[in-house]
Amino acid sequence: MTSPKTSLTLPTPDFYEYPWVPVQSVETQGRFLILRWADGAELTAFDLWLRENAIGQGGIDPSTREALLDPAHLHDDIAVRSAAVSDSGSVLVTFGPDGVTAEYHPGWLRHVADGNHRASSWLPNPVEWTSSSLPEPPTHDGSRVLTDDAVFGAWLDDLLRYGLARLRGCPTEQDFNAELAAQIGAIRDTNFGHLWDVKAVVEMAGFADTNSTANTNLRLGPHTDLPTRETPPGFQFLHCIENEAGGGFSTMADGAALVEALRVEHPEHYDALTTLRWIFFNRGPGIDHRWSGPFIDLGVEGAPLTLRAFYPVRAFPDMAPQDQPRAYAAMRCFSQMADSERFKISYSFTPGDVVGFDNRRILHGRDAFESGGRRHLRGMYIDQDEIRSTARVVSRRLANNNNEG
Numbered sequence: 001m002t003s004p005k006t007s008l009t010l011p012t013p014d015f016y017e018y019p020w021v022p023v024q025s026v027e028t029q030g031r032f033l034i035l036r037w038a039d040g041a042e043l044t045a046f047d048l049w050l051r052e053n054a055i056g057q058g059g060i061d062p063s064t065r066e067a068l069l070d071p072a073h074l075h076d077d078i079a080v081r082s083a084a085v086s087d088s089g090s091v092l093v094t095f096g097p098d099g100v101t102a103e104y105h106p107g108w109l110r111h112v113a114d115g116n117h118r119a120s121s122w123l124p125n126p127v128e129w130t131s132s133s134l135p136e137p138p139t140h141d142g143s144r145v146l147t148d149d150a151v152f153g154a155w156l157d158d159l160l161r162y163g164l165a166r167l168r169g170c171p172t173e174q175d176f177n178a179e180l181a182a183q184i185g186a187i188r189d190t191n192f193g194h195l196w197d198v199k200a201v202v203e204m205a206g207f208a209d210t211n212s213t214a215n216t217n218l219r220l221g222p223h224t225d226l227p228t229r230e231t232p233p234g235f236q237f238l239h240c241i242e243n244e245a246g247g248g249f250s251t252m253a254d255g256a257a258l259v260e261a262l263r264v265e266h267p268e269h270y271d272a273l274t275t276l277r278w279i280f281f282n283r284g285p286g287i288d289h290r291w292s293g294p295f296i297d298l299g300v301e302g303a304p305l306t307l308r309a310f311y312p313v314r315a316f317p318d319m320a321p322q323d324q325p326r327a328y329a330a331m332r333c334f335s336q337m338a339d340s341e342r343f344k345i346s347y348s349f350t351p352g353d354v355v356g357f358d359n360r361r362i363l364h365g366r367d368a369f370e371s372g373g374r375r376h377l378r379g380m381y382i383d384q385d386e387i388r389s390t391a392r393v394v395s396r397r398l399a400n401n402n403n404e405g
């Protein structure tokens with residue numbers, strides 16, 4: 001058996017530094033180790049999971065910090081032979097059949113005991129809102145967002161918390177959204193393009209020559225973009241470059257709050273919208289995007305809410321004829337609630353604004369224009385994964401800086 005190490009800088013299965021929180025005791029119960037800390041925290045660790053997370057020795061690759069063990073090569077003889085707490089509070093485990101001993105950082109084990117390894121960790125809890133609890137989009141300083149981690153992190157957190165957060169005072173350069181994306185993650189490309197224009201020369205007449213209702217002077221009811229995709233884009237960012245048009249206020253409503261209200265107040269409509277499917281269809285030269293899904297797509301436990309709410313591309317009921325009357329009644333109720341003063345907020349765009357919102361949770365829309373003038377917004381999509389990853393990284397960086405400061 002190798003001699004116990006007492007280093008306080010043990011490598012861990014990832015690239016983070018963990019505070020050293022000594023383990024007090026370890027007890028074997030069948031194939032599990034029960035680890036306990038002095039303050040009462042406890043972790044039940046399965047033998048094969050511990051073996052997978054041994055640094056080196058065929059467990060975690062020290063350079064990539066990724067797991068090396070193919071499940072096909074796991075076998076029951078790997079079982080723990082002995083386990084002990086070292087003098088410094090790390091955990092030493094010897095595995096069969098070859099007597100490999102691994103040492104585990106107690107702070108890394110503790111972060112698992114505390115639940116800080118979960119997908120929700122380092123992210124804010126979502127907060128549902130209505131027009132009375134959030135009359136204006138939470139607003140942050142766009143002139144500092146690219147240079148000040150505290151501003152950047154607070155804006156990302158509000159995007160995840162409320163599904164809606166605005167930057168004010170950003171530059172009005174055409175490609176500012178791309179500069180923001182460079183700091184967040186990959187732009188989600190679609191048939192609208194990488195960065196796309198919502199450009200209206202509002203002349204208060206007729207239909208524009210465009211492939212999207214967004215580029216007309218018409219009212220746009222509360223909706224979510226691109227329900228025609230298996231996974232519609234996660235977040236949408238609208239950057240205002242100029243706005244001389246009258247009216248055309250933007251509207252937002254929190255779909256998460258609306259779905260909860262519907263569940264409580266109209267359970268029959270909730271049932272219809274969460275189970276009956278529709279076929280959504282993007283019609284265009286050279287494209288044929290279609291997806292069938294419910295209007296309110298709850299996904300698997302813990303997944304972000306996906307609303308498939310966009311009448312311009314809702315094409316066919318994908319349900320039995322006898323279900324269609326209740327499907328239409330439920331959609332009507334949902335859309336009236338989304339457009340009601342209870343849920344909807346309205347605001348105007350000022351050049352230099354970037355309004356970001358969760359495209360699958362927040363219902364966005366636009367009032368009709370009242371007077372002519374130029375309005376130019378540039379949009380982009382960035383998926384949930386990129387926003388969450390960057391928000392975690394920035395939260396951890398800010399926490400580290402605070403600890404060091």
Ligand SMILES: [Fe+2]
Pocket residue numbers: 214223224225364
């Ligand atoms: Fe839209």
